[in-house]
Amino acid sequence: ITTHVSQSLGKSRPAACGRITWQGIYCGAFFGWLCLIYYPTAGVVFRTVFPSHSPALIAMETTYFQISLLGVAPLMVSTVIGNFLTGLGRTRTLMASAFGGVFANIGFSWALVFGKMGMPAMGFPGIAWGTLLATVFQSLVLFAIFLGPRRMREEFGTAQAGFSKNRAKRLVRLGMPAGLHGCMDYLAWGVVLTWLISFSGEAHIAAQTIMVRCITLSFLPAEGLSSALTTLVGKAVGARDYLLARRYARAGFTINAIWMSVMALLYVCFGEFIVRLFTDLPEVVDAGKTAILWVAAFQFFDAMNVTYSNALQGAGDVAWPSAVNFTISIVVLLGGGLAMVTFFPSTASSGVWAMATLYVIAHGILYSLRWKSRAWQNPKFLA
Numbered sequence: 001i002t003t004h005v006s007q008s009l010g011k012s013r014p015a016a017c018g019r020i021t022w023q024g025i026y027c028g029a030f031f032g033w034l035c036l037i038y039y040p041t042a043g044v045v046f047r048t049v050f051p052s053h054s055p056a057l058i059a060m061e062t063t064y065f066q067i068s069l070l071g072v073a074p075l076m077v078s079t080v081i082g083n084f085l086t087g088l089g090r091t092r093t094l095m096a097s098a099f100g101g102v103f104a105n106i107g108f109s110w111a112l113v114f115g116k117m118g119m120p121a122m123g124f125p126g127i128a129w130g131t132l133l134a135t136v137f138q139s140l141v142l143f144a145i146f147l148g149p150r151r152m153r154e155e156f157g158t159a160q161a162g163f164s165k166n167r168a169k170r171l172v173r174l175g176m177p178a179g180l181h182g183c184m185d186y187l188a189w190g191v192v193l194t195w196l197i198s199f200s201g202e203a204h205i206a207a208q209t210i211m212v213r214c215i216t217l218s219f220l221p222a223e224g225l226s227s228a229l230t231t232l233v234g235k236a237v238g239a240r241d242y243l244l245a246r247r248y249a250r251a252g253f254t255i256n257a258i259w260m261s262v263m264a265l266l267y268v269c270f271g272e273f274i275v276r277l278f279t280d281l282p283e284v285v286d287a288g289k290t291a292i293l294w295v296a297a298f299q300f301f302d303a304m305n306v307t308y309s310n311a312l313q314g315a316g317d318v319a320w321p322s323a324v325n326f327t328i329s330i331v332v333l334l335g336g337g338l339a340m341v342t343f344f345p346s347t348a349s350s351g352v353w354a355m356a357t358l359y360v361i362a363h364g365i366l367y368s369l370r371w372k373s374r375a376w377q378n379p380k381f382l383a
Helices: 002-010 015-049 055-069 072-088 091-114 125-147 150-155 165-198 202-238 242-276 282-297 299-315 319-343 349-373
Strands: none
Touching: 002 015, 002 072, 002 165, 002 202, 002 299, 015 055, 015 072, 015 150, 015 165, 055 125, 072 091, 072 125, 072 202, 091 125, 091 202, 125 150, 165 202, 165 319, 165 349, 202 242, 202 282, 202 299, 202 349, 242 282, 242 299, 282 299, 282 349, 299 319, 299 349, 319 349
């Protein structure tokens, strides 16, 4: 959606922005509701994939996952409209709605966990229900922003809600590889890495959860800047100004590299202190202070990864990065991780984190080389 909208602006065709976004809303809502097929099988899947997890932990994971599935469709709609706003460059509006969603999440979850403001006291499941209600709330707010203002309807065609088979095909052609790319990232960090580390015990799983929070802290600011880069590159490519696109990418990488290198230095210098902010359990601290050094090791290459993958997406070059991502995920993270668990069990989670580091390094280098090859300047990649 961001690529289509930004390139449409570059081509001076603003009315096409709303029309393509509606196709995204229809597709997103459909796939969101389709995810409900996972609801009845959740418990079996968690018990099968994570046999080392305790029954109590599996019960909590299953409950949270099942409730969260109900929020996938509104989340997809929010994501589509959010990327529409990103493509227009209206990131402040998107930021305001995100803050609203966060505070709604805090309020709903607090009320449902502890039984405040007339809500039932649900305990742990209240967190999932609170997140679901906040997701629906944010979706409604973004829909109002999308359809409400007159300028949105007249200039950007947001009232043109008809379904178009041709536009939907164009969206899927560009969006499916990008979607698979994102899906593989979630699978890699949310499922495969957790599964591999689970062989080392629950203390290492707890440490991994802390590491994911640290990675989020360093990654999300870079991801936010790179989302803006997708828009800027898309506009430049839509106008066939490839030199400007390359300048944007160079500036984006410079900023991201500085930010993530600083975060790497903080992780190296204060790793144990950071882990102890989350827990004082000795076994978790021991696992975490080793893992955070691996996290620090791949920060610079993650700056390459996030910058150039978003730049390529803005240019419409999505199939090649998606294929690379799939290959590296299977060969390096899954294959290498299994090799570590099987043949070098004494390394515990450290061996898996080494493979995760290699995984990020490979992504960063290959995406950087793809961008520098200028293969994305081919007009066939235009949305």
